[in-house]
Amino acid sequence: MSAVPLEVVVRAEEPGEADLGGPAELGPRARLFPALCAVYRAQLSRARVARIPLLFVATFQSVGIMILMRGVVDGGGEARAVVAGSSVLVVAFVALNLLAQYFGQLRADGGLDHYATLPVPPAAVVLGAAAAYASFTVPGTLVTAVVGCGLFGLPLTHLWVLAAVIPLAGAALAGLGAALGLLAPRPELATLLGQMGMSAALLLGVLPAERMPTLLQYARDLLPSTYGVEAFARTFGPEPDWAVVALDLAVCAGVGVASLAVATWAYRRAAVR
Amino acid sequence: MRDLVKTYPAARGRRGRPATPEVRATDGICLTVRRGEIFGLLGPNGAGKSTLVRQLTGLMRPDSGTVDILGHDIVRHPERAARILAYLGQESTALDELTVSLAVETTGRLRGLDVRRARAERDAVLEELGLTALASRPLKKLSGGQRRLACFATALVGERPLLVLDEPTTGMDPVARRAVWAAIDWRRAERGTTVLLVTHNVIEAETVLDRVAVLDRGKVIACDSPAGLKEKVADEVRVELVWRERAPMDVPEVAALRSSAVESGRRWSLRLAPEEARAAVAAVTGGSAFAALDDFTVATPSLEDVYLALGGSGRGLVKA
Numbered sequence: 001m002s003a004v005p006l007e008v009v010v011r012a013e014e015p016g017e018a019d020l021g022g023p024a025e026l027g028p029r030a031r032l033f034p035a036l037c038a039v040y041r042a043q044l045s046r047a048r049v050a051r052i053p054l055l056f057v058a059t060f061q062s063v064g065i066m067i068l069m070r071g072v073v074d075g076g077g078e079a080r081a082v083v084a085g086s087s088v089l090v091v092a093f094v095a096l097n098l099l100a101q102y103f104g105q106l107r108a109d110g111g112l113d114h115y116a117t118l119p120v121p122p123a124a125v126v127l128g129a130a131a132a133y134a135s136f137t138v139p140g141t142l143v144t145a146v147v148g149c150g151l152f153g154l155p156l157t158h159l160w161v162l163a164a165v166i167p168l169a170g171a172a173l174a175g176l177g178a179a180l181g182l183l184a185p186r187p188e189l190a191t192l193l194g195q196m197g198m199s200a201a202l203l204l205g206v207l208p209a210e211r212m213p214t215l216l217q218y219a220r221d222l223l224p225s226t227y228g229v230e231a232f233a234r235t236f237g238p239e240p241d242w243a244v245v246a247l248d249l250a251v252c253a254g255v256g257v258a259s260l261a262v263a264t265w266a267y268r269r270a271a272v273r
Numbered sequence: 274m275r276d277l278v279k280t281y282p283a284a285r286g287r288r289g290r291p292a293t294p295e296v297r298a299t300d301g302i303c304l305t306v307r308r309g310e311i312f313g314l315l316g317p318n319g320a321g322k323s324t325l326v327r328q329l330t331g332l333m334r335p336d337s338g339t340v341d342i343l344g345h346d347i348v349r350h351p352e353r354a355a356r357i358l359a360y361l362g363q364e365s366t367a368l369d370e371l372t373v374s375l376a377v378e379t380t381g382r383l384r385g386l387d388v389r390r391a392r393a394e395r396d397a398v399l400e401e402l403g404l405t406a407l408a409s410r411p412l413k414k415l416s417g418g419q420r421r422l423a424c425f426a427t428a429l430v431g432e433r434p435l436l437v438l439d440e441p442t443t444g445m446d447p448v449a450r451r452a453v454w455a456a457i458d459w460r461r462a463e464r465g466t467t468v469l470l471v472t473h474n475v476i477e478a479e480t481v482l483d484r485v486a487v488l489d490r491g492k493v494i495a496c497d498s499p500a501g502l503k504e505k506v507a508d509e510v511r512v513e514l515v516w517r518e519r520a521p522m523d524v525p526e527v528a529a530l531r532s533s534a535v536e537s538g539r540r541w542s543l544r545l546a547p548e549e550a551r552a553a554v555a556a557v558t559g560g561s562a563f564a565a566l567d568d569f570t571v572a573t574p575s576l577e578d579v580y581l582a583l584g585g586s587g588r589g590l591v592k593a
Contacts, residue, residue, distance in 0.1 A: 023344025026356040027433055028385030038382035046370040111366030114427075117330050118383040119355040272332060272351060 029119045039120075039128025040135075047136055058093040059140040062086040065206055066148050075152065077233075078208040083148030084233035085206035087162070088169055088225050090140040092201035095174035096225075097194035099133045103181025104190020107270045116271035126178050126263045133177070134170025141166055145232075158235035161245065168252035169228030173201075175259025176224065182266035201225045224255040301338075302493055304486055308343075309461055311468045315478050315576065316488035322471045323363075323439065325488070329469070330360045330437055343434060358435040359384075361428040363443075365412060365420055373415070373423045374399065374408040377430055384431025394430045402426050402452045417444035425453055432464065439471040454481055475576045487580055495579065502579045510550040511578065514541040514557060515568040526556035539567065544578075 030038075047055075069082045106112050115125050141162060149156050177194060184190035204212075204220040212220065220226050231248035234240050302325060306312045314322045327333035329340055331351030340347040347354050368376040377398060381391035399405045402422055412420050425441050436457070442450045460466040472478050478485055479499045486496040495502055514520075514530075516539045522528050530553055534541040545553060550571060557566055 024357060024434055026345070026353060027431065029356060030383050030385045034387070035383055038379045042371055042375055042379040045372070045375055106366060109366050110362060110364040113332055113360070113362045113364065114367035114380075115383070116332055117355050117358075117360035117362075118380065119352070119385055120383045124383075272334065 027119065030121070030124065032121045032124050035120045035124035036128045036131070039125055040131050043129050043132030044135060046132075054098060055094065055136055055140050058090045058137070059143050061093065062089050062140070062144040063147050065089070065202070066144070066151055069206070070151055073208060078210075079152040080154060080233040080236040081208045081229070082206055083145065083152055083154055083236070084229045086148055087141050087145040087232060088165070088205055088229045089198075089202055090144050091134070091137045091166060091169050091228070092173050092198045092205070092225050094137045094140070095130070095133045095170050096177035096180075096201070097198040098136075099130065099174050099177035100181035100184075100194030100197070101187075101191050102129070102133075103178050103267075104184050104187040104194075105181075107182055107184075107190075108187040112267075112271050122267045122271070123260075123264045126175075126260060126267050130171065130174035130178055130260060130263070133174050134167060137170060138166055149236075154236045158240060161232060161235045164249055165228050165232050165252075168249050168256060169225055171256030172224035172228070172252045172259060173197075175256055175261075175263050178263035179259055179266050182263060182270045205229045224252060224259070227251040227255075302488075302491070304493060304496065306467060306469060306484075308467055309465045310483045311457065311461065311470060311481060313470045313472055313478050313482035313485040314488055315472055315475070315485050315580070317473060320488040321491040322473075322488055324491075326360075326437055326439055326469075326471055330354050330358060356385075357433060358437050359428040359431070359433040361425055361436070361438045361441055363439050365424045368424065368427065369413045369420075370411055372409050372411050373404055373426070376412060376423060377426050380427040381430035384433075386431050391430065394432075398426045398429045401429075401456055403448070418446055418449050421445055422449045422452065425456075429456060429460075432460075432466075434464070434466060436460075436466060436468045437471075438468065440473070441470070442474075442477065457481075475580075479576050485576070487576075499576060502576060503574050505579060508546060509544045509574055509578070510547050511572045511574060512543045512545055512550050512553055513568075513570045513572070514543070514566065515539055516541070516565050517567045518565070521562050521565040524556070524560065524562045526553070527562050530556075544574075 063086070066082060066086045069086075073079050073082055142159075145159055145162060146156065148154065149159070176197065180193040180197065181190040184193055200219070200223055204216065204223050205225050209217060209220060227248040231245045231252070234245050234248070302321070314325065316322050324333065328335045329342070329347065331347050331354030334351065335348060338348070342354065342357055345353045345357060368380075371379065374395060377395040378391050381394050382388065386394065396405075399408055402425070404419075404423060404426055407415060407419060407423070412423055415423065421441065421444055425438070428436060428438065428441075442453055445453070457466075457468055461468065470482065482499055484496065484498050485502060486493050487502070488494070495505070497505075514534075519539070520527055520531065520541065522531070530541070530543060533545070534543045536542075543550075543553065554569070554571060556562060557569060
């Protein structure tokens with residue numbers, strides 16, 4: 001403990017500045033696109049620190065499922081559905097499940113405050129994160145699709161369609177994941193919802209639809225990933241009906257726009273409590 | 274009131290969580306911070322500091338009351354808060370997995386800077402705070418104090434006229450602390466930056482703040498300069514005596530002091546009027562009592578004494 005002189009030293013008060021005449025100038029606002037790019041880049045860099053092990057898990061899981069299903073399905077349409085379903089499952093695992101967990105966590109421990117006190121459009125944060133998570137799925141999805149084609153003897157000719165399937169299914173599932181994560185009142189609930197969404201994608205996407213009870217077939221139609229699976233599965237055929245593929249992908253895109261809009265609304269709601 | 278640039282009248286209570294009984298975290302708080310001032314909010318945990326800050330930064334809408342920052346109504350336009358102030362919260366989870374350099378650059382870009390300005394400011398701020406060597410390390414891998422300093426760096430990019438800092442120096446070593454206060458002082462002197470600081474660290478509050486508001490249970494129980502606050506209890510002086518082995522009770526002056534001392538082991542802590550203190554010091558430093566004395570200090574009252582004298586509950590204030 002230090003001895004302090006007995007007299008109290010009164011610090012000179014800062015002279016109050018004169019009235020500035022009107023409100024202070026506001027700082028610049030971050031515009032949507034540059035902010036989105038900045039968030040995307042930052043999120044992408046997180047992969048180096050945190051995401052890589054989980055990407056392996058996603059891929060191994062899908063490859064494992066295909067190996068298991070090899071003994072069950074007998075080529076043809078069912079094989080196409082399994083390969084397409086397993087590939088899109090990687091997207092569901094990362095974009096839906098992991099993003100729901102990420103936003104759930106961020107919301108719970110006050111991490112959203114950082115973004116909420118920056119002049120960023122909410123859409124930039126949500127879209128940037130969703131785009132990054134959709135990007136994380138690219139390697140896993142590609143590996144799964146190529147391995148699946150090898151396992152079931154499917155042609156690699158139209159794999160390019162993944163260039164549309166990943167972003168569109170990714171948008172739909174990432175939007176859903178973000179919305180679930182931001183709306184869940186507790187982080188455990190966000191994790192649970194994310195896991196359940198992924199389980200639904202697994203059950204309803206990978207198993208051939210014809211073998212399901214009617215009720216599950218309806219449920220399957222409600223899940224956005226189904227349309228990504230169907231679009232992808234169709235392209236393995238000898239003469240794919242591109243119009244139907246496009247229609248399936250359009251459904252994904254529509255769900256993507258809607259779910260991302262909901263996620264943006266949910267972000268706004270979660271940021272200002 | 275003419276030279277008051279920011280007024281925070283009556284940011285009124287907000288309910289606690291629905292499951293718990295209603296808690297008024299901020300109860301009719303009325304504060305005015307002057308431009309270019311380092312203003313502190315001091316109080317124990319749960320005093321309502323963080324709630325108040327959340328209301329000021331537009332993160333939480335007050336149930337009633339107004340918040341005016343540099344001429345902008347933040348209750349009506351909460352989105353403007355982000356364009357006038359930079360906020361350093363207690364959590365860094367949004368940045369934890371980024372490198373220091375990317376965290377600062379991204380924050381700058383999200384504050385509306387273009388890529389070149391964001392990078393230039395990032396380099397300048399990292400250099401200023403001595404973080405350049407850590408620039409490529411992820412925040413997660415840094416020590417608590419270093420991480421805090423990196424978060425502080427993100428609050429400085431994309432300059433704002435008001436900095437709202439929630440316990441900025443928690444866990445920092447003296448070098449980092451000095452870097453923080455130097456950065457704040459420089460910005461205030463050069464750019465007239467106003468700083469609102471949340472702290473429960475009494476020593477920090479005494480040395481860096483121009484004015485302090487002491488909060489307790491959602492109310493402002495005092496608001497003045499640290500010196501001004503201490504004047505309220507200026508009729509008392511704190512005398513601390515540490516005896517070598519035990520107090521020499523055979524000296525009558527020492528025996529007389531015992532009744533007013535708070536004893537903890539070999540240490541006696543006394544609050545006395547200045548004349549009494551002078552007499553006491555004279556007694557223990559002269560004659561046989563001095564031989565038994567190990568150490569003694571005489572100090573003006575600290576903010577902690579003020580806090581206690583004002584009737585605050587007194588728990589949770591850190592003295593370090």
